[in-house]
Amino acid sequence: MKNPIVVVGLGELGSVFARGFLRLGYPVQGVNRDQNMTQLANDIPNPEAVLISVGEADIHQVLSEIPDSWKNKLILLQNELLPRDWKAADLPMPTVISVWFEKKKGMDSKVVLPSPIFGERAKLVFDALAKVDLPAYIVDSEEELLYELVRKNLYILTTNIAGLEVGGNVEQLKNEHADVMQAVAHDVLEIQSYLSGQTHDAERLITGMLEAFDGDPQHGCMGRSAPARLKRALTFADHANLEVPKLREIARNAL
Template sequence: MSEVVVIGLGQLGRVFAGGLLRSGHTVVPVNRGDDMFTVAHAHPEPSLVLVSVAENDFHTVLAAMPGAWRPHAALIQNELLPRDWEKYRYTDPTVISVWFEKKKGTDAKSLIASPVAGPGAALLCRALTSIDLPCREVAPGDALLFELVRKNVTILTTNLAGLKTGGTVSQLWAQHEVFARQVANEVMAIQDALTGVAHDREKLITGMLEAFDGDPDHGCTGRSAPARLARAIAHADEFGLAVPTLRSLAR
C-alpha cells in the first residue's frame, strides 16, 4: 500500500485520513509537536503529503516542509490562492477546495463536489468518494484558480455580510441581496488584485449561489469573521482599494 502523510489530524485531517485508509493507503500522521524531518527520514517517498493544519499554522508548515516531501505536497486551506504556495517555491502542488464541513460529533456534510487539481487529484478523489463525499478533478491553472476564488468569495461574502445581517445564507440572499452583492463585489475586487486576474463576477456569484443551495441553512458568520474582515481590509489597503462597504462593517 502506498503511504500518504497527513500533517494535522484535526476534524478535516481525520476525514481525509479515513478516506485514504478506506481507499487502500497507509496513513502516516504528523501531529503538532512532531518533527517533520524525523518523519520524512523514515518515510522519504510518500505518494502525497497532505497539509491539513489550522489557518494560523499553514504558512509555518509550508515554509518548514522537508525538501523530499515538497514535490508531493497537497494543500487544503480557506482563502488559499497561488501566491500562498508560490512564495515558498512550490511549483505544482495538488490543491483541493473543500466543500464539506466536519464538526465535532457529527459526520462530514457535503455542500457540493470538492474540486481538486494537480498530480494527486485522482488519489484524493478516490479517497473522498470512498467515504461518500463527492469530488471532481479540474485542470491546474485557470480552472483551479476560478475554484479557489469562488470558495473565497463565498466564505468572505457570507462571513463579512453576516457580521451585519446574521442569519443563514438563504436568508442573506432572500432578504439582503443588494447588501450581499455590495460585499461580494468588494471581495471580488480584492480577489482580482490578489490574483492579477479580472474574474467573471456573475459566474462567481452563480457559483456562490450553487453553494448556498447545497446548504441553505448554513449560518453566515462565525468566530473567524472579524479576523477575515481585518485581513480583507489589509489586502484592500495593500492595493489601494476603497471597499467602503467592508470599511463600514469594521466601524
C-alpha cells in the same frame, strides 16, 4: 506495501481524508504541531502524498517548513487559498482541493457541493473521498482551479463578513439582504483580483456562490472566524490601496 501518506494536521478535515486513504489501503502517518517534519522525512523520505490540513492561519508557516523530499508530494485544502500561497514558499504546483463539505466534531460530514480537485494526485484524493461517500470531481486546468478557489473564497468571505452585519443564514442573506451581499461580494472580488493578479468574471463567480447557497440554505453566515477574516481582508486592501467601502463600513460597526 504501499508508500505511506503523511497527514499534517489531524483535525476534523484531516481525519476524514485519513480515513479515506486508509480505506484505499495506504498506511497513514499523522503529524501534529509538536512533531519535527524534517526528522520525520528521514524516516519517510518517499511518501505517496503529503496532505497539509492545518488551518489557514497556520498554512504559511507549515509550507515554509516542508522538507525538500516532500515538496513535490503536497495536497492542500485550506480556505482562502490562492496560487500566491504555494508560490511564496517556492513550492512546485501542489494538488489542491476546494473542500465543499463541512465536518464538525460529533457530526457527519455535510456536503454543500461536490469538491473540485486539480493536480498530479487528484485521482488519489477523488478515490479517497469516494471511499467515505463524499462527492468530488477533477478539473483539468489551472485556470479552472483558480476559478474554484476564488469561488470558495468569495463564498466564505462574503457570508462571514456580511454575517457580521446581518447575521442569519445564507438563504436569508440572498433573499432579505441582497444589497449587503452584493456590496460585500464586489469588495471581496476586488481583493481576490489583487491577490491573484488578474481580474475575474464577477457574474460567473456570484452565480457560483449562489449555487453554494442553494446547496445548504440554512448554513449560518457568521462563523467564529468572521472577525479575523474581515481583518485579514482589510490588511490586503490596505496593501493594495483598495477602497472596499462596504468592508470598511462593516468593520467600523462590528470590530
